[in-house]
Amino acid sequence: MTVAKAVVQLVATVLAGLIPALSAGPLDTTGWINVVILAAGIVMVYNAANIPGWSYAKLVASAVSAVAVVLVSSLSGGISLAEIIQMVVAFLGALGVGAIPNGGRPAAA
Incomplete structure (x- = not known):
């Protein structure tokens, strides 16, 4: 499946919205x-x-968004429990994207 890594990122995004809202109250x-x-x-x-010989492009893309979450949270003037949960979910999502093997390249028609 060539979209598995995007699905993992989607799941991390949904969880980053739901888990903090359920555990720490409404998101700010x-x-x-x-x-x-x-x-x-x-x-x-x-x-x-999926670059042949360098299979980390999708991992780097996911890590960039995780780092951006940490940056925004740290610059907001104080890190809340909801933001800590979001940072953990973003990190775990990036790990999940990195753990899934890249799908094969589509065959030429």
Whole structure:
């Protein structure tokens, strides 16, 4: 399956919106910005090429969105419990994207 890594990023994005909202209360503006960043990560992971000889493009794309979540949370003036949960979910999502093997390249028509 060639979209498995994007699906993992999608699941991480949904969890980053749901888990903090259920455990720490409604998301604030920073929490929603983090969800949007992770949603952009879905697009980046989906569009990253499976480059022969270098299979880390999708992992790097996911890690960039995870780092952006950490950056936004740290610059917001204080890290809440919801943001900590989002950072952990973003990190685990990047690990999940890296753990799934790349799909094969489509055959030429």
